Amino acid sequence: MVKLGYTILYVSDVAKSIEFYETAFGFQKKFITPEQDYAELLTGETTISFASLELANSNLKNGFLVSKQIDKPFGIELALVTDNVQEIIDKAVELGAIVVESPIQKPWGQTVGYIRDINGFLLEICTPVN
Numbered sequence: 001m002v003k004l005g006y007t008i009l010y011v012s013d014v015a016k017s018i019e020f021y022e023t024a025f026g027f028q029k030k031f032i033t034p035e036q037d038y039a040e041l042l043t044g045e046t047t048i049s050f051a052s053l054e055l056a057n058s059n060l061k062n063g064f065l066v067s068k069q070i071d072k073p074f075g076i077e078l079a080l081v082t083d084n085v086q087e088i089i090d091k092a093v094e095l096g097a098i099v100v101e102s103p104i105q106k107p108w109g110q111t112v113g114y115i116r117d118i119n120g121f122l123l124e125i126c127t128p129v130n
Helices: 014-025 053-059 085-094
Strands: 006-011 028-032 038-042 047-052 078-081 098-105 111-116 122-126
Touching: 006 014, 006 053, 014 028, 014 038, 014 047, 014 085, 047 053, 085 098, 085 111, 085 122
Parallel strands: 006 047, 078 122
Antiparallel strands: 028 038, 038 047, 098 111, 111 122
C-alpha cells in the first residue's frame, strides 16, 4: 500500500515560510531542524514540509526550478480547504501573498480562489466539495 505522506516545498527561508503558513492559515509547526533547513507543519491528514534550497540542492544533483512570485506558477497547486475563502485570502495577502484569481463559485457549488504564497507557490483556497 502507498499513501501520500507529505509535500515538500523548496524555499529560500524555511523559518519565514513556516511563520507565513502558521499566521495566514493557522497551521502549527510540527518541528524544525536546528539548522532551520527543514520543517513540517501540522495541516490535517497530510503534512506540508519545507526544505531549504541548499538542502534540496544536496539531494538533487541535477538541480530544479526555483519557485518565485515573479515567474508563472508551476503546474501544481496545494488546495487549502476552508469555509471562509475570502477571509483567508485577505489574511494571506496582508502577509505577502499575491492574488492570482479572485474567488468564484463553480457550477458544482464550490467557491475557489487562487493565490501565490511568499515563495511563489500556487495555492487554491476553496470551500469543501459537498
